[in-house]
Amino acid sequence: MHEESTSRRKVDDEVHEGAVPAYLLDHENTTRPKIMSNTIKQKRKEKAGKWEVPLPKVRPVAEDEMFKVIRSAKQWKRMVTKVTFVGPGFTRKPPKYERFIHPSGLGFTEAHVTHPELKCTFKLEIIGVKKNPKGPMYISLGVMTKGTIIEVNVSELGLVTPAGKIVWGKYAQVTNNPENDGCVNPVLLV
Template structure:
């Protein structure tokens, strides 16, 4: 019989895999059989259906629809003859109704599609060991964000190495309406389009959504509260330019 919690101790010392939670959820879902499995599948089906409805609702809120009604009698100016008449479909009538129903929102981002970055381009393989035969360490070659309270693991156990020269704490954020650029602190990396692993590592490539501290701008909510953090999208290649340029999502 084991005399100690070896697994928990190992996780405390060396941490967990980056996809630990996802693998655990899938493993637990596979173990459910019979009536329990059916109930779980039914619950997940309902959750996914609700998510699709919400996303569809947000898509329709800014969609243009053709008017099928008969055109009114009378002559039309020449410049309107080849133009379809459209109307705005406003599904969410007011902000209160929107807040109640919204569980997943979609942003109109400046760069909706970006080039995927290959793993060979993102990481450099580091050979370790006396004979340089071990190849499990990786060095990140892109710009990264590391929090203020970050402490490195011992070099022997550090799998992903984020070089100090490629760590950034500030970004040049442009406000699209004010047409002004501000040098703001980065709070976190919200989403990297290349995958959740790069998001958890804090890698910032073109198209990444970051959260920045906008308390200096003096933005307030309709209720009068000061806005501390807002999202922005990185629009340049930071590893080439040596700085981070982003556009604020408003």
């Protein structure tokens, strides 16, 4: 019986010339999807390279550096110790419900934006905080640290699109430490 089982395997193992195992049958057709995925990856890289950011790598900020914990009667609150963007309609929540305290001295509405090609600086209104490298919570709080991407109102500059429309908002990256300098100095991403 043992001899029979080995003899059967020998018959199965004989491979005919030109024959391909079942699991390799699809491998001839994979060239097209592979080419497509490579082109998609290439396009993504080109798009990423389109926005040359002045500060590509930024030091992360620890949470204890970011917030100062204040213990009140029954609850803990965090006071933001970094510069934040405060919109025109910003109002504080009632003290009972607020979790984060925004000191009014650290709230900014304008930035000194430098145009890299014109080599000029303009005082422009901030529209919003778009990306903070520290994390999504800082974006929702509107915190501006070194490396943050903000949107500024460039309608005063008179920039025009190829179609002839006036550009309203453009992105800029903060290149200084606003909490140390007392002003926000971003560079326009052109």
